[in-house]
């Protein structure tokens with residue numbers, strides 16, 4: 741397939757953003773939600789969502805979902821997690837990536853929530869960012885899915901796809917978040933992660949995206965795409 745690259749980036753008009761979101765929404769509707777979103781729609785519990793988000797880092801979605809369910813089945817609350825040893829948590833969340841580090845972080849997070857936030861997950865970005873293992877991506881996902889607070893969670897898929905579309909030109913997810921906030925309507929800030937994670941896993945994949953099947957190809961500048969299917 742022929743490719744094109746360009747170094748320009750222009751924020752798209754609102755009408756184009758609406759069309760792209762509508763097309764991606766239709767396209768991914770037949771796929772299962774990402775693991776953290778599934779936890780969010782089934783439990784709505786901020787602590788479970790926070791746990792799932794921490795576990796999801798560098799871990800496949802199916803592994804994240806199974807590990808979250810195992811841990812929450814044994815310890816569904818902050819206090820219940822604090823009764824477990826680090827080894828027991830590691831056993832429950834294995835084979836998540838960095839499961840030993842995450843077991844230690846989950847215990848530290850549970851202690852912080854108990855000691856500094858009266859046992860409830862804070863609906864505050866700075867408070868979340870002060871927890872071990874929680875970066876902007878995690879904090880924004882928790883704010884959006886747990887509390888409905890508009891925040892753009894820019895993970896590797898959102899960063900890659902928005903750059904390929906030519907909507908932004910950025911080197912880091914944090915930079916992407918700042919740029920996207922300037923023109924993506926706020927009502928789409930929570931949804932963008934869920935949509936583009938699924939779209940990035942199925943179609944606009946990191947290596948050789950499936951451009952020939954892409955429902956938004958007409959809107960895409962394919963910036964940096966040198967090989968596609």
Ligand code: SF4
Nearest residue numbers: 944949951954957960
């Ligand atoms: S799959 Fe190809 S055409 Fe579709 S968004 Fe990704 S790079 Fe653009």
